[in-house]
Amino acid sequence: MSRIVFLLNYPLQNQIDVGHLDVLEASFRNALGEFDEAVVVSPRDNRGYRLGKGIRVISNGWTNPLLYYLSPIKDFWTVWRLARRPETKLIRAFAPTSGFIAGLAGKLAGKPVLLSVHTDESVAARDAGRRWLKSLLLPFAERLSLKMASKIGVISGHVWKYALRRGADPKKVFMHHNFVDVAAFKPHAARARGAPVFVFVGRFTPVKAPLVAVKAFSHVKNAKLWMVGDGPQLEEAKTLAKWLNVDAKFFGRVEHSKLPAVLAKADYFVAPATAGFALIEAFACGLPAAAADLDWASEIVRDGATGCLCVPYNSRSLAEACAKLEKNGGRMAAECRKLAVTEFSLDAFKERELKAYRELIR
Incomplete structure (x- = not known):
């Protein structure tokens, strides 16, 4: 024994x-x-x-x-x-x-x-x-x-x-x-065309900065923001999105087993602050990231290859990173998936x- x-x-x-x-x-x-x-x-x-x-x-x-x-x-x-x-x-x-x-x-x-x-x-x-x-x-x-x-x-x-x-x-x-379970988290065969979808995944608390994400998308035009998670700032985020006229969809808490289906339908991942597990899960789904230059994010979010870094907790900087992804992010998807499979x-x-x-x- x-x-x-x-x-x-x-x-x-x-x-x-x-x-x-x-x-x-x-x-x-x-x-x-x-x-x-x-x-x-x-x-x-x-x-x-x-x-x-x-x-x-x-x-x-x-x-x-x-x-x-x-x-x-x-x-x-x-x-x-x-x-x-x-x-x-x-x-x-x-x-x-x-x-x-x-x-x-x-x-x-x-x-x-x-x-x-x-x-x-x-x-x-x-x-x-x-x-x-x-x-x-x-x-x-x-x-x-x-x-x-x-x-x-x-x-x-x-x-x-x-x-x-x-x-x-x-x-x-x-x-x-x-x-990351690369068998569960994987790219969708055919994403719907239309306005690009950026997805945020995390607790609605100051440490994850969901309000920064919402503010950023008041400057990102012709794009949709999906917000996954719950927490004390959820209602404030909904109110802010409505006030700023941000095209945002709030999913609330999503079971981890159902998260791959949500990520696979998005185009890009956003992390205004610390990202955690969700960042590599997004990479496994082929989503380039606009992510805060915090902790270990800069080790895998490589500018121009797997995403764009931004100033932490800064809505303007996040908006600029998202704009760069809209222009160049399409060619980064394969590299994101490759990194997730080989290193994580x-x-x-x-x-x-x-x-x-x-x-x-x-």
Whole structure:
């Protein structure tokens, strides 16, 4: 009997809410290629989950806001108890915040820890409006988590450099791109002709800047804007689009399994701020992107080849990038698809993970 323990940095339900549970499930199921059981610790959570044979979810309670800052103590206790068991061979954390807890439990139990780093946590904290105490403690916890980790997977060159600046040992760091299911996300055989369609996919929150997208399309003529997602700024975005006379269609929340059908009917992708998974999913569908020059976007949005970069959170700059795509974007579709298939395939993702597991437990 062998076990891997996954410690999430948010309740599992959060991933369900944004439609990306299948992304986490891919990692959970892939781990069963090396381990007999995958245990998932979901913090601040009292829900029940069934993810299939071999995957067990521990909902780690304490959703009371008064106990919010005590949640890490319970997470540590749960992970440490699991780590002490001889069948537990490896602990995996998906962010430096949970990585601190996983690293401490791993050190005390003598078990290796695989840490994933997806973003610049200081920027994420600022953009998400995190609680002041968490923002204060985060840099300290992040540095310690990077030092305690046995191996560190980063999703981009930008994040690689960030991890090194935060004190990560270069020998521990390896490139572990996000993935896209290129069999599900693929170009449509025949797109309808007419006004070009630009699509935005993301939460309607300031960090994703949906209002910037709407404002930009008051300057982009003879084009349609599709907005996919929901969140606190959804109604404001609808009102703004109406006021600015933008030809916008709001889809609301779309299940991840149905997103390929929406993307395949569009022509271009827009990201006024951070783009996340949706950017590579759009590429897999052959959609060139007008994207903010943030984080890792500049590594794959190559001006004139796979899209156009713009100034983050700037509607005028985004409008100019969209205008460039209208003129030259048609020839970029094949290059976008090629990049998604060669650099972000699910098969390559799975193999990198299994290789990292084997190196750590043998």
